[in-house]
Amino acid sequence: MPSSEVLLLIADLVGTFVFALSGATVATRKQLDLFxxxxxxxxxxxxxxICRDVLIGATPPAALRDWRYLAVAMGAGLITFFWAPLIERMKTPVRxxxxxxxxLFAVAGAQKALDYGLNPVMAALLGMLTGIGGGMLRDVLLADVPMVLRxxxxxxxxLAGATVVVVGIALGLPSAAVMFAGALLCFVLxxxxxxxxxxxxxxGTDRNK
Amino acid sequence: MPSSEVLLLIADLVGTFVFALSGATVATRKQLDLFxxxxxxxxxxxxxxICRDVLIGATPPAALRDWRYLAVAMGAGLITFFWAPLIERMKTPVRxxxxxxxxLFAVAGAQKALDYGLNPVMAALLGMLTGIGGGMLRDVLLADVPMVLRxxxxxxxxLAGATVVVVGIALGLPSAAVMFAGALLCFVLxxxxxxxxxxxxxxGTDRNK
Amino acid sequence: MPSSEVLLLIADLVGTFVFALSGATVATRKQLDLFxxxxxxxxxxxxxxICRDVLIGATPPAALRDWRYLAVAMGAGLITFFWAPLIERMKTPVRxxxxxxxxLFAVAGAQKALDYGLNPVMAALLGMLTGIGGGMLRDVLLADVPMVLRxxxxxxxxLAGATVVVVGIALGLPSAAVMFAGALLCFVLxxxxxxxxxxxxxxGTDRNK
Known part of the structure; x- marks a missing residue:
């Protein structure tokens, strides 16, 4: 079903674009230079x-093999750098x-981990890592406690989205359907x-009162 | 000698448990949420x-392939989250x-690195990394300078424990004995x-006086 | 042409030495202990x-296989630890x-990535990463925003040095010549x-005035 593959690629690149926007926005707030x-x-x-691919042994990682991911990320970075106030104003759509x-990243990550033979629990966790890893590195590089931990x-x-994929595949449901359902659940939650x-x-919140 | 393998697995899981306690304790002090x-x-x-396995090319890492590591870590996290004061009071046993x-992690790490063909000096260092890597990531994620560096x-x-293993293996001594001796030396030190x-x-301590 | 290989090894070890000096200098300023x-x-x-080698799947990384890198780094660390004021005074030569x-790291990194079949754009980026990765980890471990980001x-x-290599190789120029030109360009810049x-x-510099 090639049309679902095209859909997935578009979704993947859209995900890359918005995550790159988030990284660039925080970087401009911290007064980093263009680089x-x-x-x-x-x-x-x-x-x-990249973390997911290194952990499952799929090197070199997809993001380093396919130049489109880089191009999309650079585009988002340039847009943010030159029109930062615009991005700041668009807070709700960006979120x-x-x-x-x-x-999208969570379900794609879970699917890929399953393809590489990981057990379902770990595949769900790697799907989660695919979704949250970028934000964690962003915050570590800027010397903050990762926002995702708070x-x-x-x-x-x-994790919920990735779990839907893992459970759905285990039940023999069609891949495209469970990926769609998982991504939707994650988005709504x-x-x-x-x-x-x-x-x-x-x-320990009580102890601090 | 299967009984030594069982012993090693138990030791490994005990190590996982206490290291997970340490991570969870610091996290509750920093007011992170349950996740x-x-x-x-x-x-x-x-x-x-995981670092060791990625560096020696043993992907996917053991901690992602065997669900018991995850289960033990989650168990330790939940215990710490719900009974944090208890853990705080048990400072000496936890230490x-x-x-x-x-x-245990240092000797097991050194042994595994040797199995993958690394030279003895690097195997000892990878054993050390296996022991200290978890604490380093814990502190980096919480935006502290890793305690182990201080x-x-x-x-x-x-490093001493891992070195015992590497030297012992090079001398042809039995693996179980050198691992026990190495772990004991590390513990006592x-x-x-x-x-x-x-x-x-x-x-430069003098310069600050 | 074995003489160019010897030249590259010497260059590589010189690079390792000066980068180790930089790491040790920052660490002594932060009052870390000898370890x-x-x-x-x-x-x-x-x-x-190491990052480059893990990403391109060349595990175990060269820095873990060849003990000379470790020896040179340890030597630089010991020198800095015991004669820190000397190193501080030598600021210009160190820089x-x-x-x-x-x-040297940038061109060697780009060359190795090409050897492992990465596309030219990614090879140039991995060359850059080889050059800057050490400094980034140094700053992350010390809980600073990486200096290279500022x-x-x-x-x-x-990146410019690595790009020279990638373009030169694509044009069929001799490897030693483009590596020399790339390293020189990077140095001069x-x-x-x-x-x-x-x-x-x-x-957003204007917004803060």
């Missing part, structure tokens, strides 16, 4: 997938795209968490 | 071994287990360093 | 090459060696940037 902004664009959009990218259901949404301020419990 | 605590549990307990885990003979103890406040010299 | 200084020496001098090391044409100089304070534009 730093482009590095953060690439790191935020590709680190998750929507980001949630969509998270879902924020509203970000990683849990990615994340948007609801943002809108309603859902978050996980924090240990 | 962040679980990530830190897994990172602190498995990053050393003892941590020293034991350090020794603390009392932590890495040196791991680390406990003595903690009790007596041993530490390595710091450069 | 921490040695770790930073090794990390700063070898992380770029010159550092620029030379950057160029500083005067550091990464751009590495970096030294000029330091002397004249060249740097890339920073986004």
């Amino acid at each position: 730093g902004v482009l590095v953060l664009s690439f790191a935020a959009s590709s680190a998750g997938g 929507m795209f980001d949630a969509a990218g998270l879902g 924020a509203d259901l970000y990683a849990i949404a990615a 994340r948007m609801l968490a943002v809108r309603r301020g859902w978050h996980l419990p924090v240990a | 962040g605590v679980l990530v830190l549990s897994f990172a602190a307990s498995s990053a050393g071994g 003892m287990f941590d020293a034991a885990g350090l020794g 603390a009392d003979l932590y890495a040196i103890a791991a 680390r406990m003595l360093a903690v009790r007596r406040g041993w530490h390595l010299p710091v450069a | 921490g200084v040695l770790v930073l020496s090794f990390a700063a001098s070898s992380a770029g090459g 010159m060696f550092d620029a030379a090391g950057l160029g 500083a005067d044409l550091y990464a751009i100089a590495a 970096r030294m000029l940037a330091v002397r004249r304070g060249w740097h890339l534009p920073v986004a």
